[in-house]
Amino acid sequence: MEHPRARHDLEFIPFDHEGRQMILVRDRLGLVPYGTGVPPGLLPILALMDGLRSLDDLAREITALQGGRSVSREGILAVLAELDQAGLLDTERYRAAKTQAAADFAAKPIREAVFAGQAYPDTRALLAPYLDAILALAPQDAPALPAGARLLGIIAPHIDPEAGKAAYGAAYAPLRGLAPKRVVVLGVGHQIIRGLYCLTDKSYATPLGDVPADAAAVARLRAAGGAAVDPGDLQHRDEHSVEFQAVFLRHVLGETPFSLVPVLCGSPLGALSGNASRAAFLDLAGPFLETLRELAATPDTLVVAGVDFCHIGPKFGHDKPAQLLEDAATAHDAALLDALAAGDAEAFWAESARVKDRYNVCGLTALATLAEILPPSDMTVLCRDIMREKETASAVTFAAAAVTAR
Incomplete structure (x- = not known):
């Protein structure tokens, strides 16, 4: 995952949860469980994951986003693993699920x-x-x-x-x-x-x-x-x-x-x-x-x-x-x-x-x-x-x- 890419088919909906601003993730594919919320600060990080930036590029830009608080390549990999598990990244796991969904839909009359x-x-x-x-x-x-x-x-x-x-x-x-x-x-x-x-x-x-x-x-x-x-x-x-x-x-x-x-x-x-x-x-x-x-x-x-x-x-x-x-x-x-x-x-x-x-x-x-x-x-x-x-x-x-x- 040298050039990670966030999914482009998700909807992000702001909402207030007990006085705290959150972002509801809507995934028509169903990989992200219904009702999943993420902090607003995650969105600009996902926006950087365009499939073109390398891990080193991301480390530099996320460090800048955080006001100079350093993030390492290893730290980025750990975050990516969590994002993939949450269904937010365009990875093999996501593409396999999409292929299966397409086959299931194609079979319906x-x-x-x-x-x-x-x-x-x-x-x-x-x-x-x-x-x-x-x-x-x-x-x-x-x-x-x-x-x-x-x-x-x-x-x-x-x-x-x-x-x-x-x-x-x-x-x-x-x-x-x-x-x-x-x-x-x-x-x-x-x-x-x-x-x-x-x-x-x-x-x-x-x-x-x-x-x-x-x-x-x-x-x-x-x-x-x-x-x-x-x-x-x-x-x-x-x-x-x-x-x-x-x-x-x-x-x-x-x-x-x-x-x-x-x-x-x-x-x-x-x-x-x-x-x-x-x-x-x-x-x-x-x-x-x-x-x-x-x-x-x-x-x-x-x-x-x-x-x-x-x-x-x-x-x-x-x-x-x-x-x-x-x-x-x-x-x-x-x-x-x-x-x-x-x-x-x-x-x-x-x-x-x-x-x-x-x-x-x-x-x-x-x-x-x-x-x-x-x-x-x-x-x-x-x-x-x-x-x-x-x-x-x-x-x-x-x-x-x-x-x-x-």
């Missing part, structure tokens, strides 16, 4: 409704009225869509439905009465490490009935995607961003038989080797985007981007409370939406570059993909909202919008 009973009711009898109540919360003063215009797609949140009720209602209300045969869902792959996209041809289960995948379309995209597409589909197993859209779609479209093209979109920062620009994006994902554009242009196909926008405050790495960042973050949201509404993909990437992704827009790749695959169109922003988390002085922004044919 369906992607289960993981968040049923947690983020939304898990029975038809309770879920249908719950979703109807959310749809009824669509803002009454939302702008009207152009009269007679054909709906090409929507932007919806993927935040917890309870937190994003008004925006979910605004996004999905326009779908009532539609009967698409296929829905392309651009979700956010929070755990994608290889490539920009992750696909699955598994049906998505919901308490209202399963939504079958368009296996032929998924196969076309996988063949076209090359290095832009993760070769597996394990990231779909525990990801909520497509699941929430599948639940709303199944409800709003009723008995309409439709298929799903579930596309998880990862962060451009790693996949584009630090060059998060439109040119680099098109260079890597061009053939994938062209195939997706062809699918989106097919009659009776709808595109849904299930995204959140800015993630601000200490929970997301900022040294200021979200309240002090809100104005700048919401202005960034508005600029991104304006660029999308204008059909100006270059302006969209330029706005992201302007702030150097300071505000952690997790839906950046999904929105950039949307900008590339839709024909000339009009966008109507229906709702913008923010979820404030008082306990962590942090916040998440999100929006609802409809895209109509010009």
Whole structure:
């Protein structure tokens, strides 16, 4: 373990335990036991373990972090052994567990409704009225869509439905009465490490009935995607961003038989080797985007981007409370939406570059993909909202919008 690497697929959630600040570790793979907490001081040390720094490098940098209190190479090895045992490192033990999890998921014929009973009711009898109540919360003063215009797609949140009720209602209300045969869902792959996209041809289960995948379309995209597409589909197993859209779609479209093209979109920062620009994006994902554009242009196909926008405050790495960042973050949201509404993909990437992704827009790749695959169109922003988390002085922004044919 000369160049140790921390796992990149863990979530760290600040919480207060008996007056002491701790970090809850959430591990969808299950190697880290549920409820495990670590001290906040461990996070900057894990951040140094990037697979590039040697043990000697780590000893020097951790010594600096500790204000000059020396740490030896042997001390680092002892800490690494504890971190590996705790499941926090990318080691053989972790990779074997991930390989087994991927094999187990591959053997399943369906992607289960993981968040049923947690983020939304898990029975038809309770879920249908719950979703109807959310749809009824669509803002009454939302702008009207152009009269007679054909709906090409929507932007919806993927935040917890309870937190994003008004925006979910605004996004999905326009779908009532539609009967698409296929829905392309651009979700956010929070755990994608290889490539920009992750696909699955598994049906998505919901308490209202399963939504079958368009296996032929998924196969076309996988063949076209090359290095832009993760070769597996394990990231779909525990990801909520497509699941929430599948639940709303199944409800709003009723008995309409439709298929799903579930596309998880990862962060451009790693996949584009630090060059998060439109040119680099098109260079890597061009053939994938062209195939997706062809699918989106097919009659009776709808595109849904299930995204959140800015993630601000200490929970997301900022040294200021979200309240002090809100104005700048919401202005960034508005600029991104304006660029999308204008059909100006270059302006969209330029706005992201302007702030150097300071505000952690997790839906950046999904929105950039949307900008590339839709024909000339009009966008109507229906709702913008923010979820404030008082306990962590942090916040998440999100929006609802409809895209109509010009």
